[in-house]
Amino acid sequence: MKKINFRISIVLLVLFSLGIYSCKESETVSPERQNGILNLPYEPFNYSNINFPAHFSEPDLHGGPQNSIVSNDNMPTTNQITNAGATLGRVLFYDKNLSKNGRVSCASCHVQAKGFSDPKVLSKGFEGGTTRRHSMGLTNARFYRKGTFFWDERAATLEEQVLIPIQDEIEMGLTLDTLVARIESTDYYAPLFEDAFGDKTVTIDRISKSLAQFVRSLVSYESKYDIGRATVNRATDDFSNFTQEENLGKTLFLNIAPLGGLGCTTCHGTEAFITPSKSTNNGLDAESTTDLGVYESTGNPLDIGTFKTPSLRNVALRAPYMHDGRFATLEEVIEHYNSGIQAHPNLEIVLKDPAGNPRRMNLSQEEKDALVAFLKTLTDEKFSEGEKFSNPFR
Numbered sequence: 001m002k003k004i005n006f007r008i009s010i011v012l013l014v015l016f017s018l019g020i021y022s023c024k025e026s027e028t029v030s031p032e033r034q035n036g037i038l039n040l041p042y043e044p045f046n047y048s049n050i051n052f053p054a055h056f057s058e059p060d061l062h063g064g065p066q067n068s069i070v071s072n073d074n075m076p077t078t079n080q081i082t083n084a085g086a087t088l089g090r091v092l093f094y095d096k097n098l099s100k101n102g103r104v105s106c107a108s109c110h111v112q113a114k115g116f117s118d119p120k121v122l123s124k125g126f127e128g129g130t131t132r133r134h135s136m137g138l139t140n141a142r143f144y145r146k147g148t149f150f151w152d153e154r155a156a157t158l159e160e161q162v163l164i165p166i167q168d169e170i171e172m173g174l175t176l177d178t179l180v181a182r183i184e185s186t187d188y189y190a191p192l193f194e195d196a197f198g199d200k201t202v203t204i205d206r207i208s209k210s211l212a213q214f215v216r217s218l219v220s221y222e223s224k225y226d227i228g229r230a231t232v233n234r235a236t237d238d239f240s241n242f243t244q245e246e247n248l249g250k251t252l253f254l255n256i257a258p259l260g261g262l263g264c265t266t267c268h269g270t271e272a273f274i275t276p277s278k279s280t281n282n283g284l285d286a287e288s289t290t291d292l293g294v295y296e297s298t299g300n301p302l303d304i305g306t307f308k309t310p311s312l313r314n315v316a317l318r319a320p321y322m323h324d325g326r327f328a329t330l331e332e333v334i335e336h337y338n339s340g341i342q343a344h345p346n347l348e349i350v351l352k353d354p355a356g357n358p359r360r361m362n363l364s365q366e367e368k369d370a371l372v373a374f375l376k377t378l379t380d381e382k383f384s385e386g387e388k389f390s391n392p393f394r
């Protein structure tokens with residue numbers, strides 16, 4: 001009897017310790033685990049396999065023929081989004097250790113609730129210095145086919161861009177060597193690198209790739225606009241979930257002049273409301289003096305005063321507006337297009353009248369309000385409040 005009991009307890013003991021062991025084992029193979037510092041889900045969020053709505057794949061759009069949004073994807077085959085890669089990128093994006101004195105992270109100047117822009121006209125770096133230009137919203141940055149980044153497009157790829165603020169003397173102030181050393185000596189990164197890249201080696205290439213994966217995952221496709229768009233064949237058809245005012249604003253925005261619109265989509269085109277392949281001048285100033293825009297990176301005189309056209313997704317969240325943050329509200333932006341366009345030598349033709357002068361839109365108050373109402377339908381709360389893009393630090 002005693003012997004049997006003894007055997008049973010041995011068996012139980014073995015089973016019990018196997019149980020503990022396998023628990024431990026499954027914890028270590030799932031590095032996306034919770035710990036005292038990070039609040040990450042056991043199962044990573046889905047960043048890599050999003051079911052974009054059908055209108056993201058449809059070519060016909062708006063006033064003129066345009067490519068589908070997904071055909072403008074700048075994600076390279078050498079850096080496809082994975083759930084573990086974007087998770088690592090998310091932690092890096094929110095980690096203040098990536099700045100010299102631990103005071104700022106990428107998220108200090110790219111605030112989720114503000115469409116990943118900064119409510120300040122100019123942002124503050126790690127020592128309180130200010131940036132040269134207004135921060136850019138990061139929504140749907142992935143769908144800029146040309147793949148260049150910054151207002152003046154000076155970064156040739158997103159992988160190149162994400163390392164620039166880290167080394168910038170005003171923004172984050174680290175050398176790449178210090179960056180690697182810091183990440184190597186921070187405990188919570190080893191399992192995240194292992195999961196994303198197969199082992200825990202920290203390299204500049206891996207840091208750049210994972211940050212770029214997180215930024216490319218910042219896609220908005222669940223706004224009021226998307227819900228309405230999914231119910232009609234053409235974007236220009238009235239949406240049943242829109243008010244009359246929003247539908248009027250949409251017509252003005254999407255249609256070209258001969259069809260009773262303002263041609264905003266000539267530059268803010270596709271379902272990302274972006275110019276996929278070139279920078280433009282929208283008549284902010286008659287002359288470029290302090291900021292020459294894309295010319296600063298190309299040296300081409302036709303680029304003087306042209307800037308990357310930002311995607312208008314979530315635009316209502318990210319005041320102030322333009323590369324220098326000169327307009328505090330959307331109403332001021334609309335008034336610029338209505339009555340304030342300046343005769344810059346590189347002013348885009350769609351903003352000129354037939355005589356070649358800056359176009360005057362002569363909008364009524366009702367039309368101006370309608371345009372603002374339409375722009376607000378591009379706000380996506382699932383994007384601006386969703387946990388998967390939020391700060392993972394406790």
Ligand code: HEC
Pocket residue numbers: 093104105106107108109110123124125126131132133134135136137138141148149150151152161162163165166170171172211215308
């Ligand atoms: C101190 C504020 C600040 C910090 C910190 C910062 N940024 Fe920015 N970011 C800006 C400003 C300002 C711009 C526009 C600068 C320009 O165009 O000259 C910008 C532009 C960008 C762009 C270009 C978007 C586009 O559509 O072209 C990306 C992407 C970006 N930042 C990502 C990041 C990432 C990733 C980090 C962290 C590694 C980061 N930023 C840290 C202020 C900041």
Ligand code: HEC
Pocket residue numbers: 137253262263264265266267268279280281282284307308309310312315318320321322323324330333334337348350351371
């Ligand atoms: C010629 C091309 C062009 C046309 C047409 C155009 N835009 Fe723009 N838009 C731009 C560019 C370029 C910028 C950024 C300019 C800068 O900061 O220097 C911009 C910026 C904006 C912004 C601010 C975005 C931000 O994040 O700061 C809004 C809002 C906007 N446009 C709305 C409109 C509306 C509404 C119309 C139609 C009435 C319109 N645009 C027509 C090129 C254009």
